[in-house]
Amino acid sequence: MAADTLFRRITDYANRADPYPLYAELREHGVARQDNGSYLVGTYHEIAALLHDPRISSDRRNRTVPDAAPGMPAAFIARDDPEHERLRNIAMRPFGPPHSPGRIDAMHGEITAIAKELIDALEGRDRIDLVDDFAYPLPVTVICRLLGVPREDEPRFSAWSQAIIGGVDPTPGSDPAERQRAAMAARMAMGRYLGDLADSRRGKPSCDMLSAFVNDPGPEGGFNRLELMSTAVLLLIAGHETTVNLITNGMLTLLRYPEALKLLRREPALMPRAVEELLRYEPPVHMLPQRTALTDVEVAAVTVVKGAPLILVLASGSRDPKRFRDPDHFDPTRQDNQHFGFGSGVHICFGAPLARIEAQIALTELTRRLERPRLVEDPPPYRRSPILRGPRHLPLEIAGIKA
Numbered sequence: 001m002a003a004d005t006l007f008r009r010i011t012d013y014a015n016r017a018d019p020y021p022l023y024a025e026l027r028e029h030g031v032a033r034q035d036n037g038s039y040l041v042g043t044y045h046e047i048a049a050l051l052h053d054p055r056i057s058s059d060r061r062n063r064t065v066p067d068a069a070p071g072m073p074a075a076f077i078a079r080d081d082p083e084h085e086r087l088r089n090i091a092m093r094p095f096g097p098p099h100s101p102g103r104i105d106a107m108h109g110e111i112t113a114i115a116k117e118l119i120d121a122l123e124g125r126d127r128i129d130l131v132d133d134f135a136y137p138l139p140v141t142v143i144c145r146l147l148g149v150p151r152e153d154e155p156r157f158s159a160w161s162q163a164i165i166g167g168v169d170p171t172p173g174s175d176p177a178e179r180q181r182a183a184m185a186a187r188m189a190m191g192r193y194l195g196d197l198a199d200s201r202r203g204k205p206s207c208d209m210l211s212a213f214v215n216d217p218g219p220e221g222g223f224n225r226l227e228l229m230s231t232a233v234l235l236l237i238a239g240h241e242t243t244v245n246l247i248t249n250g251m252l253t254l255l256r257y258p259e260a261l262k263l264l265r266r267e268p269a270l271m272p273r274a275v276e277e278l279l280r281y282e283p284p285v286h287m288l289p290q291r292t293a294l295t296d297v298e299v300a301a302v303t304v305v306k307g308a309p310l311i312l313v314l315a316s317g318s319r320d321p322k323r324f325r326d327p328d329h330f331d332p333t334r335q336d337n338q339h340f341g342f343g344s345g346v347h348i349c350f351g352a353p354l355a356r357i358e359a360q361i362a363l364t365e366l367t368r369r370l371e372r373p374r375l376v377e378d379p380p381p382y383r384r385s386p387i388l389r390g391p392r393h394l395p396l397e398i399a400g401i402k403a
């Protein structure tokens, strides 16, 4: 099959439920140059090398054809060092080590309570939608608490997030210019809201991250207003759109592998390892579409031309048989599992410790408390995005809720 149409086929919604055969085809080609001039990479060792290569940029301004100017500066996920490092360090100060060790572990009780409350509310139902009833509200509540967003404002984030995610959806068909405009407007609205909220905390320190950003900026001097806005938007979007998919893909996989579900019910201590395997086997982030080569770079005997879009298909790398034994098999006890679920290199996921405990708690509570859960549709209906991939709905029949 033609390598130059692979991206079109991968992003075709018809292939969303099972893109893995196309990834196998991609790995056969090594690097696949597309007819629009971009390059796709899907093999483990090449992706790992590129994620650690300083000649590869995350800043789209380095593309030969840059994107339309965004209304707000891009966040640090789309910047290179040293700017990326400075902003990431400031953002990390109230989130994790070295300045805030224990911050995320301390949320264990609160996350368990939120999960418990969401499951309690399912009492009396024999049919649920795991996405709307559980997987979507859990991470949005957690990230809002962490940032310090008042509970009554949480619902405002869903519409903004959907529009922002739509902006990076490369699926052909719907008008990309219109999607970009809607995404830009939503980023601006969310950024203004979060910037104003941070301003209202100035001089009134509390234990949330927005308050820390304005009241305890640290030795690097903190964020200016636009940096704070774009970072807060990044944390909010990255902090929930991905975790929803991990929980939903996780439950879907466990229902497809009943032996694994039984094992985890019997031995919940295996859940952290099972979550790592889910991040390899059914990851929420399928590809990184924003890399660009700063100079011509040789990859698997192909020259990736300076300024061309370089798309790293992480989900393909994590199923590469040259790196993982029996990669298309879900094995919740797998050892030696250095997957790309959180990326790798300087941009490796900032929120990984939080995402891990959220998924571990969510799946532990769900496997323990849902009685005889059964998939109503397999495959379930998927969300549009080929980048952040996961079911839009996961209808389940259940026989009840355990205490």
Ligand code: HEM
Pocket (backbone or CB within 6 Å): 058, 076, 077, 078, 088, 143, 234, 235, 238, 239, 240, 242, 243, 246, 283, 284, 285, 288, 340, 341, 342, 343, 344, 346, 347, 348, 349, 350, 351, 352, 354, 355
């Ligand atoms: C299951 C959930 C999650 C997954 C699968 C995930 C995945 C990823 C991946 C693959 C990257 C690398 C992007 C790149 O190299 O361009 C990344 C970066 C990032 N993630 Fe996550 N993420 C998750 C949850 C979170 C959470 C909960 C937060 C925030 C609290 C978060 C914040 C970020 C940020 C800020 C970056 C940019 C890091 C940088 O550029 O240095 N993520 N994430």
